[in-house]
Amino acid sequence: MFRRVAYVAIAAGLLTSAxxxxxxxxYSGFQAIEANPKDVKVGTDTKSTVRASLGSPSATSTFDPNVWFxxxxxxERVAFRRPVxxxxxxxxxxxxxxxxxxxxxxTMSL
Incomplete structure (x- = not known):
């Protein structure tokens, strides 16, 4: 009986540590829920249609307000380690x- 309880305790400890x-x-930043920035059509969409479909941009260019980002x-973070x-x-x-x-x-990526 004692062995069975010990095995269960060890198994529970291993599952908890795993x-x-x-x-x-x-997840942080812009989240595409209904629309995707890749769906913006060059030559047909305007600032107002882009703002209506995607929402406000995360940032605008410092030197040119006509560039939206x-x-x-x-x-991801594991236990106590630094996020990656x-x-x-x-x-x-x-x-x-x-x-x-x-x-x-x-589109640019990491």
């Missing part, structure tokens, strides 16, 4: 200065 080593994933990243960025995506949407129509959509 669960403690599972990575904790954190949508940024997201995924971090596993994925980072930046979508830059450039608009024409006069007509406010999309000129280009560039």
């Amino acid at each position: 669960a403690a080593c599972a990575p904790i994933t954190t 949508y940024i997201d990243q995924i971090k 960025i596993t994925s980072r995506n930046v979508v830059a949407v450039t608009f024409d200065k006069e007509t406010e129509v999309v000129k280009s959509v560039d």
Whole structure:
């Protein structure tokens, strides 16, 4: 009887320690729920349609307000270790200065 209780206690301890080593994933930044920045059409979409479908940008360019950035990243952390960025995506949407129509959509990743 004592051995059975000891085996159960050891098994519970091993399962608990294995669960403690599972990575904790954190998502931050722009999250595409209904629309994706890659769906923006060059030459047809404008600032107002992009803002309506994607929402406000994560950042705008310092030197040109006609460049919008949508940024997201995924971090993983195991136990007490420092978080590691596993994925980072930046979508830059450039608009024409006069007509406010999309000129280009560039996707950059980590």
